[in-house]
Amino acid sequence: MTGSGDTYTFTFDSYEDFTVVDYTITATAETPDGVVTNARQEGSFQVESETQVAPVAFSPSASATYSNTVDVELSTATPNATIYYTTDGSDPTTDSDEYSSAITLQGTATIKAIAVADGMDDSPINERTYNVEVDATETATLSTIRTGTQGDIYTYTGSAV
Template identity: 40%
Template sequence: MEISCATPGASIYYTTDGTMPTSNSTAYNGAISLTSTTTIQAIAVKADMNDSAVAAVTFTRRSSSGGDISSVPGYDVSADKTENGAIAVSPQSASKGDTVTITATPDKGYTLESLTVLDKDGKALTLTDKGGGKYTFVMPAGKVMVKAVFMDDNTMLNFFTDVHAEDYYYDAVLWAAQKGITGGMSDTLFAPNAACIRAQIVTFLWRTAGSPEPKALSSFADVPADAYYAKAVAWAVENGITNGTTDTTFGPDETCTRAHGVTFLSRAAKANTAFGNSNFADVDANAYYASAVKWAVDNGITNGISSSLFGPDSSCTRAQIVTFLYRMYQGK
């Protein structure tokens, strides 16, 4: 077969393996010899000009006695412009009877509401859901148009109205809410920017561990037996995750600092054995939380508040603690 371009001085590049051609693909220098069914995709490239649209054609081997290669027309598979998501089709040109794959990828916080493939007469084609956002259809004789609609994913609205798709902690809070690890500060509010207190973090850890029954309730004077965090505190103490603020008090309402947070998590993970200096100027190598900070940074659970400071005494917000938990357990 031969390929030509009407633009003088343009170079032609092509592929035969189904990938999109670029200026790094095989340069066309003359007739191409084909011995089997092949789809040729080609572009024309010239300096100071935009690359041409991709041209594609499928050559199908006939079973005639001569064994000739003859051209079978390839029809365009076009995707309509979409918002809040992306549609990819492969191949972008196909012959009648070919299988075409559509991949639908919604933006964060959105979900695929509908997907339709229309033939040249506006008739909807049958789609097969392959899972993972992939769908296939059989190419008809003629061009087709793919149309998709992406809508808000309202899953979070079943939990909290103050956590939005663009928030860095969205996935973490959704994970925690779905698994019953955390509740909100009210029926509809998570309060992501509120300071996390000691009672909350041990409760989050306890629930993440499956809410195991402690051997006995603690004897802390400020932890009533009927408190929502009573079993969590007892479990945390039994497992060496944390102690009280004194011999007789736990301090359930005291704010959890960043140093406390990474220390509790590393002890719960039984991983507070990191060695070496974390290189933060405000983390003394002899600090009780030094190895926990190193472990947290090494495992991508949290970084410092700057390139040189960890901020061990800064308050941890509810969003931050849940995000730390999410990264810790999702990384397994």
């Protein structure tokens, strides 16, 4: 730590690109009358890269289970980067769908995404699997099931003879 007066500088160890560093700073000050005051500040920061685009972030979290649909937003900390994504399990390239607005998932799916920017290395591929449980439509007739749309889920409440 270096500094004087009201400003002090901390130098952290060297970290790999895109590492999240958590920190806690505790400051103690004493007045001329001997009154001691303590303050604590916690935070975190992500180590950026000057040569590689930051990884794609996903929102909301993929750790929850969603009902019927979920709208997933993608972002990157690198200014002017373009995000490309897939939902079919393949790795994204610049020929994949370009992200422009939230992706609506209507069932469990995996999104893979990459961010690219001129003059920088592409971000690492990042992926999240979203668990989306689709409610079943209750029906008492087999004819409803026969005329339904492929992929629809039904709960048959009638009886078959």
